[in-house]
Amino acid sequence: MADEHGRKWDRCLADTAVKTVTGISVGIVLSVLFFKRRTWPVSLGSGMGLGMGYSNCQHDFRSPYLLHGNMVKDQ
Amino acid sequence: AQYSLSPCYVSLALYKCLYGRAHPTNLQHHRHYTSGESSGAAKVVAVGLVTLGSSIGGTVLYAKWDPKFRTAVEKNIPYSDWLLGMALGPNPYSPVTAHKKQVKESRSSKIKKEKNIKEEPSVSTASETTSAPVYSAQSIEGEYTGWPIGIAWIFIVFYILTFLFSVSASLEESLASSAKTTLQAIGAQEAALQAIGSHTHKLKEAMEAEVPPDQKSAQWRDLETALAERRSTVNDAGAALLKARDALDSLRSVIDKAKESKVAAVQPLVLAAEENLHSMVVDLDQAVTKVQSAESEAKIVSQYTELVNEAKRQFQKELSSLTPEIQANWKGLTGKLSADDLNALIAHAHRRIDQLNRELAEQRVREQVHIEAALEQQKLEDQKALDKAVHTATQHSKEEARLEQERKLSELREVMEAEMRTQLRRQAAAHTDHLRDILKVQEQELRSEAEQVLNSKMLEQETHYRQLTQEQLDNFTLDMNAAYARLKGMEEAIDSHVIAEEEARKAHQLWLSVEALSYTLKTAGSDLPTKPLESAVQAIQDSCCNNEFALALASALPEESLRRGVYSEASLRSRFNSLRSMVRRVALIDESHNSLYQYFLSYLQAALLFEEKQAMPPTQLTNEDLDPFKLLSYASYCLEHEDLELAAKFVNQLRGEARRVVQDWLTEARLTLETRQVVTLLSAYANAVGLGTTQAP
Numbered sequence: 009m010a011d012e013h014g015r016k017w018d019r020c021l022a023d024t025a026v027k028t029v030t031g032i033s034v035g036i037v038l039s040v041l042f043f044k045r046r047t048w049p050v051s052l053g054s055g056m057g058l059g060m061g062y063s064n065c066q067h068d069f070r071s072p073y074l075l076h077g078n079m080v081k082d083q
Numbered sequence: 084a085q086y087s088l089s090p091c092y093v094s095l096a097l098y099k100c101l102y103g104r105a106h107p108t109n110l111q112h113h114r115h116y117t118s119g120e121s122s123g124a125a126k127v128v129a130v131g132l133v134t135l136g137s138s139i140g141g142t143v144l145y146a147k148w149d150p151k152f153r154t155a156v157e158k159n160i161p162y163s164d165w166l167l168g169m170a171l172g173p174n175p176y177s178p179v180t181a182h183k184k185q186v187k188e189s190r191s192s193k194i195k196k197e198k199n200i201k202e203e204p205s206v207s208t209a210s211e212t213t214s215a216p217v218y219s220a221q222s223i224e225g226e227y228t229g230w231p232i233g234i235a236w237i238f239i240v241f242y243i244l245t246f247l248f249s250v251s252a253s254l255e256e257s258l259a260s261s262a263k264t265t266l267q268a269i270g271a272q273e274a275a276l277q278a279i280g281s282h283t284h285k286l287k288e289a290m291e292a293e294v295p296p297d298q299k300s301a302q303w304r305d306l307e308t309a310l311a312e313r314r315s316t317v318n319d320a321g322a323a324l325l326k327a328r329d330a331l332d333s334l335r336s337v338i339d340k341a342k343e344s345k346v347a348a349v350q351p352l353v354l355a356a357e358e359n360l361h362s363m364v365v366d367l368d369q370a371v372t373k374v375q376s377a378e379s380e381a382k383i384v385s386q387y388t389e390l391v392n393e394a395k396r397q398f399q400k401e402l403s404s405l406t407p408e409i410q411a412n413w414k415g416l417t418g419k420l421s422a423d424d425l426n427a428l429i430a431h432a433h434r435r436i437d438q439l440n441r442e443l444a445e446q447r448v449r450e451q452v453h454i455e456a457a458l459e460q461q462k463l464e465d466q467k468a469l470d471k472a473v474h475t476a477t478q479h480s481k482e483e484a485r486l487e488q489e490r491k492l493s494e495l496r497e498v499m500e501a502e503m504r505t506q507l508r509r510q511a512a513a514h515t516d517h518l519r520d521i522l523k524v525q526e527q528e529l530r531s532e533a534e535q536v537l538n539s540k541m542l543e544q545e546t547h548y549r550q551l552t553q554e555q556l557d558n559f560t561l562d563m564n565a566a567y568a569r570l571k572g573m574e575e576a577i578d579s580h581v582i583a584e585e586e587a588r589k590a591h592q593l594w595l596s597v598e599a600l601s602y603t604l605k606t607a608g609s610d611l612p613t614k615p616l617e618s619a620v621q622a623i624q625d626s627c628c629n630n631e632f633a634l635a636l637a638s639a640l641p642e643e644s645l646r647r648g649v650y651s652e653a654s655l656r657s658r659f660n661s662l663r664s665m666v667r668r669v670a671l672i673d674e675s676h677n678s679l680y681q682y683f684l685s686y687l688q689a690a691l692l693f694e695e696k697q698a699m700p701p702t703q704l705t706n707e708d709l710d711p712f713k714l715l716s717y718a719s720y721c722l723e724h725e726d727l728e729l730a731a732k733f734v735n736q737l738r739g740e741a742r743r744v745v746q747d748w749l750t751e752a753r754l755t756l757e758t759r760q761v762v763t764l765l766s767a768y769a770n771a772v773g774l775g776t777t778q779a780p
Contacts (some may be wrong), residue, residue, distance in 0.1 A: 013665060013744055066679045072743060073674040 016068055024061025031057025124252040124259075131245035131252070138241050145234075147171045152231035159235050247352075250341050254356045257337045261330035265363040268320070268327035272370035275320035278313040279377040283384045285309045290388055313381075320374060327367055334360050350493045354486065361482045368475055401431060587776040592626040593633060594769040601762050604649065616758070617645045623765065630772075636765050644758040650751050656722045659730070662748055663715050664689075666741045670711040673739025697723055700733065711741050728756055 035053025043049050146153035146167050153174055157164035167174070285306050289299075338360065341353045446453075600619040620637050627633040643649075650658075671685035694712040697720035701708065708714070714733045721730035731752040734745050 013669065013740075062679060066677075069672075069679065069682065070677045073677055 016065075020061070020065035020068055023064050024058060027057035027061040027064075028054050029057065031055065031060075124256045128249055128252045128256075131248040134241060135245040138238050142235075142238055143167060143170045149231070150175055152234070155231040156235045159232055160239065246344075250344070251352050253337055254341060254352055257330070257334040258356055258359055261327070261334040261360070261363060264323065264327040264330040265367055268323035269366055269370045271316065271320040271323035272367075272374045275313070275316040276370075276374050276377045278309070278316040279374070279381045282306070282309040282313040283377075283381045286381075286384050286388050290391055317374075317378075324367070324371060327363075331360060331364060331367070350489070350496075354489050354493060357482075357489070358486055361479070361486060364482075365479055368479075372472075398435070401435070402428070583776065587773075589627065589630075590769065590772040590776045593623065593630070594766075594773050596623040596626045597762070597766045597769040601766055604651070604759065604762060615644075615646055615648045616640065620645060632768060633765060636761055636768065640761050641754055641757050643754050649755045649758045652722075652725065652727050652755065655727065655748065655752055655755065658748055658751075659718065659722055659734075662745055663719065665744050666711060666715060666737065667692075669740040669744055672741070677740065700729065704736075709736050711737055727752055731756060 031053035032050055033053070034057075035048075035050035038053065039046050039049035142156060142163075143166070146156055147170075153167060153171075157167060157174065164174070285302070286309075289302050289306050334356070338353055338356050341356075596619065600616060600623060603614050603616055603619050606614050620640055623637045624634060627637075667689040668686050669682070671681055671688060692712060695716045698713065698716040699720055700717035708717070714736050718730040718733040721727070721733065731749060734749055734752070737745055
């Protein structure tokens with residue numbers, strides 16, 4: 009179980025890094041393509057990437073405590 | 084065993100035929116009295132003496148070594164006890180039973196009947212034919228006494244043979260010598276006779292024959308040589324006669340000695356020798372008488388010649404006295420004599436003739452007287468000669484008669500001996516038959532007696548044997564029963580022992596398998612689990628198949644430990660130490676606070692908060708003690724003090740993410756604890772069972 013914590017962090021960081029880089033790269037691309045090499049797409053993208061990664065990480069860490077309810081439809 | 088003297092008899096027969104043929108009448112034709120040679124006889128005598136001496140010495144030595152043999156020899160050979168006593172001393176063994184004495188006496192009587200002799204060889208020829216029945220009688224006594232007797236008989240035979248040989252050799256020798264001398268004497272006598280005859284003849288010739296003067300001297304010389312020869316031959320004859328007479332005397336003495344021995348076997352030899360002696364004596368006497376007669380004749384002739392010579396001498400003397408110058412040979416003097424001489428001679432001759440006539444007349448007158456005197460003398464001499472002749476003749480005839488008598492005596496003796504032998508044989512045969520019958524009867528009696536004794540003994544033995552067997556059987560039954568009871572007892576004891584042993588074995592096995600199980604717990608590596616406990620548990624389950632408690636316990640082990648094994652406390656401890664930092668880092672995260680910011684905060688807390696590494700846990704927990712950090716230190720303390728249970732309890736109080744983090748460790752710890760608990764229980768149980776089964780001394 010302790011390993012999982014570590015694994016989670018690995019995943020989390022890797023995912024965040026990937027997203028961030030992806031965001032950066034998308035931002036760069038967008039900034040290059042559409043936004044005349046402004047930096048704000050890059051930062052946007054990186055921010056988005058970071059945020060996504062962070063959110064994923066958090067969700068991942070929370071996942072054991074999340075309760076999954078099933079809606080029972082009364083039919 | 085009859086000891087045969089056949090060689091002896093053969094030799095005796097030979098002697099007899101030799102001597103028998105040499106009869107006195109045939110003496111002139113073949114003069115051989117004996118055919119032996121003195122040197123051969125001496126050799127035989129020497130050999131005989133040596134054999135005799137050696138046999139005597141051998142007998143004495145063996146008698147010295149073996150007293151029984153000595154008694155046997157003394158019994159059989161009459162004067163041997165004297166000899167042996169002289170040589171060896173008295174006999175330590177005395178002669179034995181009455182039966183033996185009887186046999187001895189009978190034998191000695193037989194011996195006495197056979198001969199009247201004392202010397203040893205007599206025993207042989209007399210009793211050698213009786214030795215057969217005697218020996219058979221003796222063989223009843225025992226072989227041991229018969230055997231030295233046999234040796235004694237052999238010795239006796241040797242004695243006889245040597246004695247005979249010696250006697251015969253001596254006889255032969257003396258006979259030969261006497262024969263030689265006699266022959267020599269007779270030859271000498273004949274030579275003397277011849278010489279005398281020739282001399283006489285020559286003398287007569289010389290006296291009577293008128294031969295021419297030149298031959299006369301030759302004649303006289305011949306006569307002289309004849310005379311000398313006659314003298315020498317007569318002397319030789321005399322000497323030879325003396326020698327012959329001496330030899331004959333010695334022969335006679337030898338014969339007498341041989342006769343003294345009175346041995347039956349020697350008699351024929353003696354007889355033959357005596358006959359030879361007699362014939363020799365007779366021949367000698369005859370030759371001597373012939374010579375004497377020739378001598379007497381020669382004496383007459385010599386007397387005649389002497390007278391003639393005397394007359395011649397007288398005449399010569401007278402002639403020489405008358406005619407001194409004329410010498411002897413007057414016959415050749417025819418031309419030389421003168422008339423006076425012749426006249427004187429004639430006168431002398433006439434005177435002589437007258438004288439002679441006168442003498443003749445005187446002589447005629449005295450003739451009768453002279454003749455009577457001569458007749459008387461002759462008668463006397465005749466008488467003497469007659470007497471002598473008669474004497475010698477009577478002697479000869481006496482001798483012949485005696486010899487004849489002795490011959491007849493020996494023949495008779497032989498016949499008697501043969502008859503005696505047959506009678507004895509018959510008697511011996513009767514004796515043996517009688518003995519055989521007696522022995523048969525005795526045998527029967529003894530056999531019946533022995534059978535009786537045997538039967539009684541057998542009966543006794545049988546009853547004894549039966550008694551013994553019955554006793555043995557009873558004893559055996561008793562023993563068997565006792566043994567059976569003991570066996571039964573032993574079997575039961577062994578069975579109970581077997582059961583107890585079985586129990587003990589099972590307990591041991593259980594204990595061993597439990598030990599194995601507890602050992603497998605130790606096989607945990609530093610971070611590796613132990614071997615799977617499955618095999619050990621299987622062993623336990625096998626070893627205590629009928630022990631429910633153990634089975635239950637064995638099945639109470641958690642699956643995971645069976646399959647995978649458990650971790651050791653040390654590994655758990657080390658893992659905990661590594662977990663501790665992780666738990667510290669997520670101490671603030673729980674169900675409700677689990678955002679990343681919380682994570683950050685919790686990390687910050689872990690970095691900034693320091694707690695004791697190990698804190699002794701209180702006996703009662705309060706709420707404050709449920710702080711993860713405290714819990715961790717308590718748990719760590721407990722782990723350090725090898726109290727995994729308490730540590731696990733403390734760790735169990737963690738909540739939230741910390742709990743999730745230590746969940747694995749907790750399950751491991753729980754597993755280990757469970758397993759250990761079961762194992763402990765099992766080993767305690769095994770110990771208890773083992774203690775229960777071991778028998779206290």
